[in-house]
Amino acid sequence: xxxxxxxxxxxxxxxxxEKGNALTLKVNGVTYSEVVPRKPFPLSRPNxxxxxxxxxxxxxxxxxxxxxDPNSVKAVEKLLNxxxxxxxxKRVIALNYEGGAYVWAVETDKGRREFxxxxxxxxxxxxxxxxxxxTHGNVxxxxxxxRLDRRSREMLEEIV
Amino acid sequence: MDSSGSLDSGEEEPPDKIRxxxxxxxxxxxxxxxxSDLNRDGFFGREYLAVIDGRILxxxxxxxxxxxxxxxxxxxxxxxxxxxxGEVEVEMAGRYITLIRFTRSKVDEFRKLVRxxxxxxxxxxxxEYLNEDYSSNNNSAKKTDTxxxxxxxxxxxxxxxxxxxxxxxxxxxxxxxxxxxxxxLIDDVLTGGNVGLLPNIIAMLIAVYALKxxxxxxxxxxxxxxxxxxxxDMRKELFEHIQKLxxxxxxxxxxxxxxxxxxxxTSRIMWFLTWGVQSLVxxxxxxxxxxxxxxxIDWRLSLFALAPVPIVVAGIYKFKKKSRRIYHKxxxxxxxxxxxxxxxxxxxxxxxxxxxxxxxxRRFISRLRDVVKANINVTKLRLEFFPxxxxxxxxxxxxxxxxxxxxxxxxxxxxxTLTAFISYMWQFYGPIQSLSxxxxxxxxxxxxxxxxFEILNVKPEIEDxxxxxxxxxxxxxxxxxxxxxxxKYVDTVRDINLEIRPGEVVGIVGxxxxxxxxxxxxxxxxxxxxxxxxxxxxxDIRKIKLSSLRRQIGIVLQEPIxxxxxxxxxxxxxxxxxxxxxxxxxxxxxxxxxxxxxLPLAYDSPVxxxxxxxxxxxxxxxxxxxxxxxDPKILILDEATSSVDTIxxxxxxxxxxxxxxxxxxxxxxxxxxxxxxxxxxxxxxxGRIVEVGTHSELLRRNGLYKRLWEAQFEETxxxxxxxx
Numbered sequence: 001x002x003x004x005x006x007x008x009x010x011x012x013x014x015x016x017x018e019k020g021n022a023l024t025l026k027v028n029g030v031t032y033s034e035v036v037p038r039k040p041f042p043l044s045r046p047n048x049x050x051x052x053x054x055x056x057x058x059x060x061x062x063x064x065x066x067x068x069d070p071n072s073v074k075a076v077e078k079l080l081n082x083x084x085x086x087x088x089x090k091r092v093i094a095l096n097y098e099g100g101a102y103v104w105a106v107e108t109d110k111g112r113r114e115f116x117x118x119x120x121x122x123x124x125x126x127x128x129x130x131x132x133x134x135t136h137g138n139v140x141x142x143x144x145x146x147r148l149d150r151r152s153r154e155m156l157e158e159i160v
Numbered sequence: 161m162d163s164s165g166s167l168d169s170g171e172e173e174p175p176d177k178i179r180x181x182x183x184x185x186x187x188x189x190x191x192x193x194x195x196s197d198l199n200r201d202g203f204f205g206r207e208y209l210a211v212i213d214g215r216i217l218x219x220x221x222x223x224x225x226x227x228x229x230x231x232x233x234x235x236x237x238x239x240x241x242x243x244x245x246g247e248v249e250v251e252m253a254g255r256y257i258t259l260i261r262f263t264r265s266k267v268d269e270f271r272k273l274v275r276x277x278x279x280x281x282x283x284x285x286x287x288e289y290l291n292e293d294y295s296s297n298n299n300s301a302k303k304t305d306t307x308x309x310x311x312x313x314x315x316x317x318x319x320x321x322x323x324x325x326x327x328x329x330x331x332x333x334x335x336x337x338x339x340x341x342x343x344x345l346i347d348d349v350l351t352g353g354n355v356g357l358l359p360n361i362i363a364m365l366i367a368v369y370a371l372k373x374x375x376x377x378x379x380x381x382x383x384x385x386x387x388x389x390x391x392x393d394m395r396k397e398l399f400e401h402i403q404k405l406x407x408x409x410x411x412x413x414x415x416x417x418x419x420x421x422x423x424x425x426t427s428r429i430m431w432f433l434t435w436g437v438q439s440l441v442x443x444x445x446x447x448x449x450x451x452x453x454x455x456x457i458d459w460r461l462s463l464f465a466l467a468p469v470p471i472v473v474a475g476i477y478k479f480k481k482k483s484r485r486i487y488h489k490x491x492x493x494x495x496x497x498x499x500x501x502x503x504x505x506x507x508x509x510x511x512x513x514x515x516x517x518x519x520x521x522r523r524f525i526s527r528l529r530d531v532v533k534a535n536i537n538v539t540k541l542r543l544e545f546f547p548x549x550x551x552x553x554x555x556x557x558x559x560x561x562x563x564x565x566x567x568x569x570x571x572x573x574x575x576x577t578l579t580a581f582i583s584y585m586w587q588f589y590g591p592i593q594s595l596s597x598x599x600x601x602x603x604x605x606x607x608x609x610x611x612x613f614e615i616l617n618v619k620p621e622i623e624d625x626x627x628x629x630x631x632x633x634x635x636x637x638x639x640x641x642x643x644x645x646x647x648k649y650v651d652t653v654r655d656i657n658l659e660i661r662p663g664e665v666v667g668i669v670g671x672x673x674x675x676x677x678x679x680x681x682x683x684x685x686x687x688x689x690x691x692x693x694x695x696x697x698x699x700d701i702r703k704i705k706l707s708s709l710r711r712q713i714g715i716v717l718q719e720p721i722x723x724x725x726x727x728x729x730x731x732x733x734x735x736x737x738x739x740x741x742x743x744x745x746x747x748x749x750x751x752x753x754x755x756x757x758x759l760p761l762a763y764d765s766p767v768x769x770x771x772x773x774x775x776x777x778x779x780x781x782x783x784x785x786x787x788x789x790x791d792p793k794i795l796i797l798d799e800a801t802s803s804v805d806t807i808x809x810x811x812x813x814x815x816x817x818x819x820x821x822x823x824x825x826x827x828x829x830x831x832x833x834x835x836x837x838x839x840x841x842x843x844x845x846x847g848r849i850v851e852v853g854t855h856s857e858l859l860r861r862n863g864l865y866k867r868l869w870e871a872q873f874e875e876t877x878x879x880x881x882x883x884x
Contacts, residue, residue, distance in 0.1 A: 003744070003745035003746075003748040003749055004741050004744050004745045004748065006741045038757065038762075039762065040740065040744055040756075040757065040762045040763045041728060041740055041762065041763050041764050042761055042762060042764055043761060043764040044726070044728060044763075044764050045740050048740050050744075050757075056754075056757075061741065061744070063740070063741070123766050125726070125764075126725075126729070131761075131764075137760065139760065139761065
């Protein structure tokens with residue numbers, strides 16, 4: 001494929017950069033420094049990664065970064081977890097309508113959180129995942145709405 | 161009043177008879193005859209244009225020939241369109257002559273006549289122009305047919321419907337029971353002294369009420385389920401059907417009208433089929449049941465009791481008629497208020513910059529006052545009507561108490577019977593009112609039914625033939641003598657002959673309305689040519705499977721249409737199973753990847769309704785990526801860069817260069833610079849191809865292309881000065 005340099009994850013080795021906050025990447029014997037991973041499909045295909053330089057110049061892409069060697073995965077995830085902070089909602093504690101906005105209190109995999117949403121910023125993906133963007137632009141994900149507890153589902157159904 | 165025929169006193173003669181009269185008169189067969197509705201002085205009246213072999217005759221209402229023109233003397237014949245009317249004009253020996261005048265109602269007939277004349281004069285008269293009855297519209301059905309067809313939607317749910325009906329009958333019976341129990345209560349228990357019966361009667365009353373509640377719940381539930389199922393079936397059928405119809409159908413019905421047919425018309429039908437039909441049955445049965453009961457109790461008293469019924473019915477009818485107008489007025493006034501809000505709030509910047517706050521305020525207040533006035537009128541009407549009606553009914557009650565009371569005193573009637581009689585009488589008015597309330601929804605449902613069936617009756621004009629083929633295109637395109645018009649008898653494109661070799665880049669230019677886009681719609685087979693044919697790799701496109709044709713032709717429109725969903729979803733629209741790297745590759749080729757990656761959710765970002773969260777240039781580039789992902793053999797770019805700024809245009813231009821490689825490409829362009837480097841440039845004017853050649857060839861030819869080029873060059877200079 002001409003437009004995208006898609007490589008086998010096994011051919012890519014990533015280490016946390018010595019300068020910090022970036023990766024050193026070895027692809028087919030060539031080493032690149034100051035590399036950052038980026039997700040073109042952060043929600044629908046979260047394992048698809050494009051590696052670019054800090055300036056955004058593209059080096060290569062892998063379909064599933066978790067298939068890289070374990071040390072590389074660890075290094076990549078160290079950055080990804082920071083760059084893509086998308087808490088997953090495990091339980092909806094309260095959902096109220098106040099002054100033109102929904103006020104949520106939720107339990108996520110990153111802890112308890114309260115936030116507000118306004119307008120139609122709750123989006124259901126084709127595969128059923130629910131993406132919620134709050135008034136500040138933070139993104140929350142409900143991976144499998146059907147698996148939530150009953151009370152959470154009932155509250156959610158009112159607005160989805 | 162002028163006597164020159166402003167009043168049409170003559171009888172309407174059937175067209176065949178008129179034709180016969182004229183044929184007898186001239187002694188020759190009439191090829192085509194058209195009747196106008198204006199005379200030459202501009203008054204309503206009648207004149208005729210008859211086309212016979214070699215001549216056109218103008219006749220007045222008495223079939224006297226008032227003009228005669230030989231076809232070979234006529235240089236041109238045309239229909240001229242004016243406001244509220246038109247004329248047929250001929251050019252003869254350098255002069256223009258009006259043959260006949262007519263109102264807009266007759267325009268089509270005379271357009272057809274002109275086509276016929278052209279056909280005779282230049283050959284190629286198609287017999288279908290003479291025989292086809294284009295004005296008849298067989299889509300509309302009769303009311304009874306509509307009703308029958310509507311009821312068919314209930315057929316799959318016979319059992320459920322029957323159950324609902326049975327419950328309705330039980331409910332009617334239960335409604336009639338309590339007054340009879342009152343009668344026993346009063347006659348046997350309270351005055352008759354049979355005290356032991358009291359608990360039984362009370363128990364029965366409670367049982368009747370309880371049963372009534374349960375049956376009512378069950379009936380309502382079943383009816384709701386039934387109605388949802390029926391409306392689901394109907395909407396499914398409608399949507400499936402309109403997806404199959406050609407674009408011509410979408411042109412004829414605006415999207416708003418289609419939407420409302422799928423949503424509100426079906427709802428109205430649903431309501432009628434389920435609740436309406438049931439309510440009709442219950443109320444009719446109740447009225448009949450109560451009538452029978454009270455007449456069997458005391459027919460004389462019944463006559464007095466029912467005396468107000470005609471007045472009440474007439475009153476309800478009159479109220480209905482009047483209230484519709486008054487309610488409609490209140491609704492209209494309210495929407496006038498809304499118009500101001502919808503204008504001034506989003507347009508606040510204009511209001512403020514022109515200092516028009518006071519003006520808008522006064523406008524708003526005066527309309528708000530109208531709303532108040534209209535609503536007070538509504539209240540007035542209600543107050544005029546309902547209390548009066550209530551009084552008449554109470555008066556009837558009082559009369560019954562008077563006459564019935566006398567009979568009770570005389571001993572010819574028991575007190576219980578009188579009580580039962582009176583409560584039956586009060587129960588009589590409810591169903592009467594419900595029945596009269598049903599008339600309007602019934603009519604509306606039938607109208608809605610007609611509208612829905614009108615669409616279901618439309619046959620898809622463009623369908624696969626049984627012998628349609630599916631093959632891989634090489635990209636050779638040939639138009640052979642293609643003619644086509646959106647309106648019958650008015651060609652939008654005419655005599656198109658054009659050959660495009662595989663891999664060639666062809667630009668199509670010309671003033672707006674010259675038929676450029678129409679050509680492309682024909683190539684995609686959104687319409688079929690009225691004559692001539694289009695070949696791809698030597699195969700008539702009418703013989704190519706539609707899916708095959710449209711898969712291998714990619715199109716990027718001037719106004720890109722995106723669907724709500726994510727960016728990835730929109731790019732992969734033409735290939736739903738596209739791999740993520742294909743989506744990225746397509747976006748990169750369309751110069752869209754960089755802006756997409758800058759969005760927080762990148763390719764997973766929702767685009768909003770119709771792409772509203774993206775800019776015009778961004779939408780355009782996504783549309784290009786969408787066209788690219790199917791890897792089409794033939795690519796059509798329909799003014800793909802005309803609605804964006806110059807920087808975006810440059811990006812899109814670059815994207816297009818990627819897109820064009822190795823494909824047959826047709827670029828429809830407004831800016832001539834876009835097609836300067838094309839292998840071949842086709843210049844269109846008034847539906848015809850007037851010039852073909854390369855940029856330099858065409859400039860040398862000194863024709864339309866050169867004029868367009870120079871005009872645009874001037875424009876660019878002006879723009880450049882403005883920018884500075």
